[in-house]
Amino acid sequence: MGVEVTGRRYGGRSGEERSAERRAALLDAAFRLVAADDWHALRIEAICREAGLSKRYFYESFGDLEELSAALIGRLADELVAVTLAGAREARTPDRFVRAALEPFVAHLAEDPRRARVLFGAVPGDGAAARHRDEVLHRLIRTAVGLGLEVHGVPGGPVIDRGASFLVGGTSQLVLDWLGAEEPSPREDVVEQLAGLWQAVVDATFGPRGG
Incomplete structure (x- = not known):
């Protein structure tokens, strides 16, 4: 099952490692969007879509845009x-x-x-x-x-x-x-x-x- 338990590893990676990977993916997605369309195009929905992650994971890593x-x-x-x-x-x-x-x-x-x-x-x-x-x-x-x-x-x-x-x-x-x-x-x-x-x-x- 895809449930992470604090202090345990899932898929060979800890919860902290997976969280760090999602944060990096969101930053990578924002980088691509800004580079292509400048800062005016940056929206939470667009970032999540580009990263293939839900808003839940955005707010796991960042308080706001x-x-x-x-x-x-x-x-x-x-x-x-x-x-x-x-x-x-x-x-x-x-x-x-x-x-x-x-x-x-x-x-x-x-x-x-x-x-x-x-x-x-x-x-x-x-x-x-x-x-x-x-x-x-x-x-x-x-x-x-x-x-x-x-x-x-x-x-x-x-x-x-x-x-x-x-x-x-x-x-x-x-x-x-x-x-x-x-x-x-x-x-x-x-x-x-x-x-x-x-x-x-x-x-x-x-x-x-x-x-």
């Missing part, structure tokens, strides 16, 4: 920050830092352009998705600032914060435009162009006048 939106954007941001940090930490010197961070950032988004569309594409201006997206951008900014300060060995300051904000916002839009182009230029060219822009801003913000 806003909670799911936060979880989806958070998951995408976690993945992007993780690959960027992993790349940047391979280069612990200022001369290699910029390219080491940018290459995995661009590669991760290019691997599945839907990631960039969902994270950085247009969202309703006063909705939950917009708020969560802003939080992600600020989180990426804090990550960029933290890495830069660590690598360059300098204290923080408002100039550095503004420089990081400029870089993160500009890079996100540039990558989004690049992935949406009819004939995108080679990925290596995009990284090269971004590296030049980043290096100019990094030199200005982390140099003698930065902070």
